[in-house]
Amino acid sequence: MLLSAENITKAYGTRVLLDGADLYLNTGEKLGVIGVNGAGKSTLLRILAGTEEPDGGTVARDPNVRLEYLPQNPVFEGRRTVLEQVFAGLSPEARELAEYEAKTILTRLGVSRFDQAVGELSGGQRKRVAMASALVHPCDVLILDEPTNHLDSEMVLWLEDYLRQYRGALVMVTHDRYFLERVVNRMVEVEGGSLHFYEGNYDKYLKLKAEREEMAQASERKRQSILRREYQWVMQGPTARGTKSRERLERYEALKNREGPAQKTELELSAISSRLGKKTIELAGVGKAFGGRTVLRDFDCMLLRDDRIGIVGRNGSGKSTLLNLIAGRLAPDSGAVMVGETVRVGYFCQENPPMDPGTRVIDYVKEIGNNIETPEGTLTATQLLDKFLFPGDVQYSPISRLSGGEKRRLFLMAVLAAAPNVLLLDEPTNDLDIQTLTILEDYLETFPGAVIAVSHDRFFLDKVVRRVFAVEEEGRVAAYPGGYSEYLEARRAAEREKSPRAPAGKRQERPAGLRKLKFSYKEQREYETIDDEIAALEEEIAAVRGGQEEKASDYLALQALQDRQAELERALEEKMERWVYLNDLAEQIERQG
Known part of the structure; x- marks a missing residue:
């Protein structure tokens, strides 16, 4: 066992997040952590990583286990360069060995200025640098809090492949359902202070959770049936009960006092919208540039009244710029944006608007209105908050x-409650829990207006949108019918048609900012000797196994030999991983010519 947490409790004021929770992590496990915003997912990860102490309970880690933690909002030493931050805590020798890997990962994550000060980076760039640092440091347990936030679709696909091949144990909070489907082999849901575990990926979790809830309801129905029968017996009067019935009376009291399964509140709201006329929003020949760089070129679009459009593209390509042009927050450099008189835009942007931290949640909602008109009737501010999973306290x-996710949910509620008929969503899946995302998707299905969403969440795009706009190089925008999966397949087909076979002998291009690959002196020596070292380890393991057969009746000697075998097998696994790296690097050096 690599890591264990037993009887963990944690509360903030009167709000209990964890109440006697237990968690055990074994070798090879990839654990996905889910739960509504504010349930305590990030708190659980901080406790496991050792950056926060529980109020009660114990966390135990094998002293030989190396652990790396990616927080949701990493804090850096601003004077360090990107590479210095990635290598923080590594020895000079380890830095030299990891330099190629670090630069490759950073480039994959869209960070190419390795000598830039981290204090100059945006929040998203800092998160990606922290991600690279966690991946580069050798570890046995990797703890990641929202790793896909601030990544574009291509980065998410790369990270998904990376973590699928990762050989250590993984604990990860994410709301990316494709990630949970394809990467994890065990799920835990944080709910009501407890942890509920499910073997398998996201699809298995959905089935097992439905079974668990059905069993709980069936048990409750049986309890209520027995309770009704026992109640009738109790009410028959003392003549029907002798002293021998004391046990039955005690059983009745126990049944009556036992709590049934908690009735969960589901976030639900019928679509609130104002009337949208025939004229919506039209963009004609729209162009926009910043500092001489064109992010949008000669773009035309007629928004249909019930459109469902997804906008994809690399980070910095201009996706949010396009939304801001549609919303009227930016003026185009060329072309025109024409907006119909009845258009009422609701803009759920990436960053929450300023929220006075001292304002009560109820008062924030009352600023929208004390009474909100919905298809279900008039809702008070309290009723609206109840529907959005904000309990009375x-x-x-x-x-x-409020947690970061709860603030996002509050902002989303404010946007929807204002009754827009055109919804602009900029990365709506960032910091929203799966339950809220599922309800938002259902809400959008019945929403009578148009929806335009910038998102890297492939599941969300597949479920919601009917056409995709891909913002490409030099400000071009290409349109694709269907959801994200159809867009991805169309793009791959176009790439195959353009270059069905790579030209023989063509050199592989290196990521920007990387020097020409070559072995360091130590790597060259290691490459030349590693096959012999692996063979020697395999021979020693075979000898130790033979020794175990001879010492089968000597418990102490047998235990020592088993410990030695485990130590040798760990060393062999590390050597094999190093062999793969060195041979891969040798092949890339050879392809350079």
Whole structure:
């Protein structure tokens, strides 16, 4: 066992996040952590990583286990360069060995200025640098909090492949359902202070959770049936009960006092919208540049009244710029954006608008209105908050006590409650839990207006959109019918048609900012001797196994030999991983010519 947490409790004020929770992590496990915003997922990860202490309970780690943690909002030493930050804590020898890998990962994550000060980076860039640092440091347990936030679709696909091949144990909070489907082999849901575990990926979790809830409901129905029968017996009067029935009375009291399964509140809201006329939003020949760089070129679009458009592209390609042009927050350099008189835009942008931390949640909603008109009737601010999973004690708490995800949910509620008929969503899946995302997707299915969403969440795009705009190089925008999967297949087909076979002998291009590959002196020596070292380890393991057969009746000697075998097998696994790296590097050096 690599890591264990037993009887963990954690509360903030009167709000209990973890109440006697247990968690055990074994070698090879890839654990996906889910739960509604504010349930305590990030708190659980901080406790496991050792950056936060629980109020009660114990966390135990094998002293030989190396652990790396990616927090949701990493904090850096601003004077360090990108590479210095990635290598923080590594020895000079380890830095030299990891330099190629570090630069490759950074380039994959869209960070190419390796000598830039981390204090100059945006929040998204800092998260990606922290990601590279966690991946480069050798470790046995990798703990990641929202790793896909601030990654574009191509980066997410790369990270998914990387983590699928990762050989250590993984604990990861993510709301990316394709990630959970393809990477993890065990799930845990944080709910009501408890941890509920499910073997398998996201699809298995959905099935097993439905079975668990059905069993709980069946048990509750049986309890209620027995309770009704026992109640009738109790009410028959004392003449029907002798002293021998004391046990039955005690059983009745126990049944009556036992709590049934908690009735979960589901976030639900019928679509709120104002009337949208025939004229919506039209973009004609729209262009936009910043500092001499064109991010949008000669773009035309007629928004249909019930459109469902997904916008994809690399980070910095201009996706948010396009939304800001549509919303009227930016003026185009060329062309025109024409907006119909009845258009009412709701803009769920990446960053929350300023929220006074001292304002109570209920008062924030009352600024929208004390009474909100919905298809279900008039809702008070309290009722609206109930529907968005803000219980009574939270409604009267200051906004400062909300988690990041809860603030996003509050902002989303404010946008929807204003009854827009055109919804612009910029990375709506960032920091929203799966339950909220599922309800948002259902909401959008019945929403009578148009929806345009910038997102890297492939599941969300596949479920919601009917056409995809891909923002490409030099400000070009290409349109594809269907969801994200159809777009990805169309793009791959176009690439295969353009270059069905790579020209023989063509050199592989190196990521920008990388020097020509070559072995360091130590790597060259290691490459020349590693086959012999692996053979020697295999021979020693075979000898130790033979020794175990001879010492089968000597417990102490046998235990020592088993410990030695485990030590040798760990060394062999590390050597094999190093062999793969060195041979891969040798092949890339050879392809350079």
